[in-house]
Amino acid sequence: MRLGFNFWLGATLTALVIFAGVLAHWIAPFDPVLDADLMNSELPPDATFWFGTDGQGRDVYTRILYGAQISLTVGIVSQVINSIIGVTLGMTAGYWGGWWDDLVNGLTNVMLAIPSLIFALAVMAVIGPGLPSLLIALGLTNWSWTCRIARSSTLSLKSQGYVQAAQTLGYGDLRIMFTQILPNMMGPILVMATLGMGSAVLSEAALSFLGLGIQPPFPSWGSMLTDARQLIQLAPWAALFPGLAIFLSVLGFNLLGDGLRDSLDPHMRTRKP
Amino acid sequence: MTMPLLDIRDLRLSVPLGRFALHPLLKGVSFQIMPGEAYGLVGESGSGKSVTSLAVMGLLKKPLAVTGGQILFKGQNLLALPMREMRRLRGNRIAMIFQEPMTALNPLSTVGRQIAEMFVLHQGKSWGEAEKLAVESLGNVRVPNPDRRAKNYPHQMSGGLRQRVMIAMALACGPDLLIADEPTTALDVTVQAEVLRLIKELCAARGTAVLFISHDLGVIASICQRVGVMYSGCLVEENETRALFDSPRHEYTRGLLGALPRLGSRSEQGRQRLVDIDSIIADRSKLTESRFITPRELEGSQP
């Protein structure tokens, strides 16, 4: 299987985010919260503070490393929730059809019609800010595309000979869905999840920017942007580096998703010279 | 000796395998088609019969590449022809029909307009005139109610009718050569018989030569005067159709004919076990070393 440059770039960027998040505790030079020193506030990047310091004198580099933990958690957990909801609804709707299919389709269309950020805002307004509610809000809002893909894949896989064969061999519906259909649509679902991680990171940043996500003083890239907003002219690095981190990680997830799509495409996989 | 219409000489075609190696798809194929003659290429999937036809049409897609040989059409080497010239030949002097007409027809345009376009494009006719000619050509391929059918879109027609439309388009400009790549494989037998008869009669009436590609020996036998049998990128046997089926000389041809259940043979001889081609061919890799071409054709190919 040949993977393109984009896939490797995406994989490297994603690996960098994972590396930063997992090892933040050991590689960060300072504490993200406690090492606040107003004497050091708004320092430009130098040998001690690689990315400079923010308005409260905290090291931006350290806070970005810790912020990666939040971004990763949000990206992965929200997409796991999204995929489980989307695949369950989409696969059963496609397989059983009938009124259940109509109901799921209606629900999907309603979800698609509501801007996901607004919906997440509403969820957050009900259950309050914080990381768990952020995960729930983002997990509940973005399953519609996964659901549509799962449904259409199921519809096409359902007519494959091996699914019919499983029916004649006496398999039950659930067993057919889990052994015959699900493994054969994992490719597109995985791609959707990876691409969704990028948008989840963006949504997290937006919600935190609005003060609904991660609560200060704990760092997330979005809340760092909020804090840096007032100082944008005095200390542009405090906004620049979190922004760059968001940009590069979202780019990484998207390139990885595209690369996976290409490599998991059965037409490209089965072609043997 | 008349000059052959199509003269394929030692055609070699390869697909790159990895960075440096080449995997040969055609290993030096040579055959000739005389003006007005129906020539059949028969072979199994992967034998190279379809890429041969694509090479003649100049429709090879990367990474397929011609690595040697010549395709002479009326003495002109098509492989050396610039794209512009090739486009002018295609559809005009050399036409092609495919297995699945639905994919070859534009779904957003009426069939009448699509046929008319051939006249506008290649013969410089006005649209009004071309549309009249289109209806006429639909009648020629025996589409019932041609004026009404000309206003239909491809999806409103059955597979057999669509294939007739394809034939009408292909023969619109009176080409010298019609390439038919498995044109009836997707059709029911009774429709297949009608379409085959149509191709045969129209081409005979207009003196159009046919290169007919099929895996079905029966179809080839019913339409072609001469047959070439392809196996693994080589032409292993070529002969007059009747002679080839009556006395196949190459072991692969013999195996292929024996593997086929023949209609009526059970009535005559009871149920005979079909020949397992692997049991009579010891070593498939040696198959392409021997080849049989009829003596007459060998004489003909001398310059």
Added chain:
Amino acid sequence: MTAPLLQVDDLHVRFPVAGGGLLGKGRRTLHAVNGISFELAKGECLSIVGESGCGKSTTALSILGLQEPTEGMIRYRGKPLTGAGAPNRIDRAKAVQMVFQDPYASLNPRQSVRTSLAAPLRLHGISNGSEVEGRIEAMLKNVGLTPEQARRYPHEFSGGQRQRIGIARALILEPEIVVLDEPVSALDVSVRAQIINLLLDLQEKLGLSYLMISHDLSVVEHMSDRVLVMYFGEIVEEGRWQHIFQTPTHPYTRRLIAAIPDPDARQPLGGCQENSANAAVSAGGQVQDVFSPPTRSELVEIAPQHWMRFAAAAQ
């Protein structure tokens, strides 16, 4: 008298089809199968021939339980296989299995050969590891594959080998009836012979009954004991293979046989002209439309065990 192995009695399958009109006004009914009846005996190969849309595949799907009949009854050894009192999927699976046309689409690309053969056995309560292995090994040998190949995945096999795997999967539960849906039409010519020989060998060795769906009459003549000719959802002619191929009587049957391009035919493409052929069909039966209910006609025995459909008025 014992009940026949499989008995299909007055089977009807109709589909509602959305028509062209707005608000579903043009809703019509497609008569896919119109009251067909036949029996399949133990060890017999019965073929259903006809062109696309004649209802032969729908009939097969009904027998397999993949398509609910609108009317009529299908019985297996006298017990109903459809409608009230039908067995569940597990019990039905032991009676009827199917070999599919397309060997590429009919195997799950993510399951090894062993998994696709072992899973049905486990589902049917055979969980003893050595017994499962033993049956897989024996079945692979039966279809001409080696036990070592069980570890491999479908994409590692050629079309012919895949079809052997498909046959192994259909036979692993030891069904009595196997539906063969165009079993060789997607295969290369030289491989066809091998699969046809294999199917005939297995039929004799295991005492199988085949119900074959095919449009390839030369294969049908080679393999069948009896033949049903279907046209627009009805059986127009039925008989032993000799009847159908040596003394075909219904105009549609004749037309089908005449249309086969045969490498031995001295006269290429024999048979009647297309217009007269259509006329001939309408003379014997009547020109049909899948959307209109069938006109009255009946099967008449014209020779022992040789039946042909006549319009009721012609009686």
